[in-house]
Amino acid sequence: MSKIQNRMFQDLKNKDVFKSAQEYAFDYVDTILFRNVYPTKEAIEGLSNFDEELPEKSEDANLVLKKLHEFGNSATTATLGGRYFGFVCGSAVPVGIAAKNLASFWDQAPAMHVLSPIGSKLESVVEKWLTNLFNLPKSTVAGFVSGTSTANLCALGAARYRIYDKNNWDINKKGLRNAPEIRIVMGKQAHSTVLKAISVLGLGIENIEWVDVDEQGRIIPEQIPELSNNSLLILQAGNVNSGAYDDFEVICEKAKKADAWVHIDGAFGLWAQTVNDLKHLTKGIEKANSWAVDGHKTLNTPYDSGIVLCKDNDALTSALHMSGSYIIESKQRDGMFYTPEMSRRARVIELWAIIKYLGKDGIDEMILTMHQRAKQFATAIKNIKGFEVKNDVVFNQILVACSTDEITEKVLQQIQELRDCWLGGSVWFGKKVMRISVCSWATTEKDIITTVKSFEKALEIVTKK
Ligand SMILES: *Cc1c(COP(=O)(O)O)cnc(C)c1O
Numbered sequence: 001m002s003k004i005q006n007r008m009f010q011d012l013k014n015k016d017v018f019k020s021a022q023e024y025a026f027d028y029v030d031t032i033l034f035r036n037v038y039p040t041k042e043a044i045e046g047l048s049n050f051d052e053e054l055p056e057k058s059e060d061a062n063l064v065l066k067k068l069h070e071f072g073n074s075a076t077t078a079t080l081g082g083r084y085f086g087f088v089c090g091s092a093v094p095v096g097i098a099a100k101n102l103a104s105f106w107d108q109a110p111a112m113h114v115l116s117p118i119g120s121k122l123e124s125v126v127e128k129w130l131t132n133l134f135n136l137p138k139s140t141v142a143g144f145v146s147g148t149s150t151a152n153l154c155a156l157g158a159a160r161y162r163i164y165d166k167n168n169w170d171i172n173k174k175g176l177r178n179a180p181e182i183r184i185v186m187g188k189q190a191h192s193t194v195l196k197a198i199s200v201l202g203l204g205i206e207n208i209e210w211v212d213v214d215e216q217g218r219i220i221p222e223q224i225p226e227l228s229n230n231s232l233l234i235l236q237a238g239n240v241n242s243g244a245y246d247d248f249e250v251i252c253e254k255a256k257k258a259d260a261w262v263h264i265d266g267a268f269g270l271w272a273q274t275v276n277d278l279k280h281l282t283k284g285i286e287k288a289n290s291w292a293v294d295g296h297k298t299l300n301t302p303y304d305s306g307i308v309l310c311k312d313n314d315a316l317t318s319a320l321h322m323s324g325s326y327i328i329e330s331k332q333r334d335g336m337f338y339t340p341e342m343s344r345r346a347r348v349i350e351l352w353a354i355i356k357y358l359g360k361d362g363i364d365e366m367i368l369t370m371h372q373r374a375k376q377f378a379t380a381i382k383n384i385k386g387f388e389v390k391n392d393v394v395f396n397q398i399l400v401a402c403s404t405d406e407i408t409e410k411v412l413q414q415i416q417e418l419r420d421c422w423l424g425g426s427v428w429f430g431k432k433v434m435r436i437s438v439c440s441w442a443t444t445e446k447d448i449i450t451t452v453k454s455f456e457k458a459l460e461i462v463t464k465k
Helices: 003-014 016-032 041-050 061-075 094-106 117-133 148-166 192-200 248-257 269-274 313-319 348-382 405-418 445-464
Strands: 141-145 183-187 208-211 231-236 261-265 290-294 306-310 397-401 424-428 431-437
Touching (some): 003 016, 016 061, 148 261, 231 248, 405 424, 405 431, 405 445
Parallel strands (some): 183 208, 183 231, 261 290
Antiparallel strands (some): 424 431
């Protein structure tokens, strides 16, 4: 036995390193809900402690962890807590963190059933649960990927495969050269990851037929050009700024008649379908062909959890197909046929745990509460002179502006410096806005009150200067 091997066996056996990791983790969760939401200047400066040369000699495992704890902990953003409103992030449901922790020890890669029977089983189960939760067609299959960026890529890959296939063109074999034309139709407010997918797939951004949007960022249905069976129409459930939803019912009907492929980017917004009081927003989504959604945003799974959903099993698996002499295909699910990767971690485990824990009722309650907190914030901020809400708060996104771009920017900077909460900025129809996304299970009424106070204080400081 080598020396290092011996030490690793010792680490496994005496469990000190696991115990200290757990202690550090518990220490973290005990403070993160109350700590400054963005790291302090000192904490960020402390990161220079990681600027080391490549270590020559091996280190004690406990010291490795200690270093992470000492300098890493305080330089995290408090996305786990209730006052991080930046981007569209989401917290993590405790049972999901615990399940992920347990699954770390299992170290499973559900590429094939034979490689991880448990991973494969849970993927099959969760595929059915999600199809049910989103009320999608029975034939829907799911690929468990890292996020909606990849889910969009896979879904558009499936669309590309199917549209070419209808033209007797096998894209996998023949490639793009001399291929028939694909028409890509989408709204002017599509998320940038959709554009990335279109570039990666070689479809070309310049070939997009852009459709005008209304004041909330929704595609104007009457502006959609005549579609054909070579068309790929991309819709949005949850505009990344306003949270607005396209009119799926009307648009999908039109697309269906033309035999066009409809993809819905529903990274955070598709979850409205799981809430009784909000499902009017997603009416008609079941008429689409593919969907992309995140677990790590609205459902609050730990990070690295996106799902591609596709009604056309053959299109998705053909687009992502691979084989090799050593591949063992099973009669059960082999996850790698639904994802771009072969090896990947069994992220479905925490997804399963959270859905099992919350149930349909719990999901409804958790997400409705986020919506209610968003409404609470919008109502409170509207009552403060100097702030204006720029969007209809239909789900969890709020866009706030001050009287001028300059003040908006300064107030945002001031809020970030106060560190009571964190949010980013954006541009909405040419005007600078502050963008609040409420998507943490941990956001309480009190958190919203604290946040509104922070806005008020920041405005006061800026206008006094
Ligand atoms: C976040 C987001 C994406 C990208 O998802 P990732 O999980 O970050 O890859 C795509 N579309 C919309 C609308 C989003 O909000």
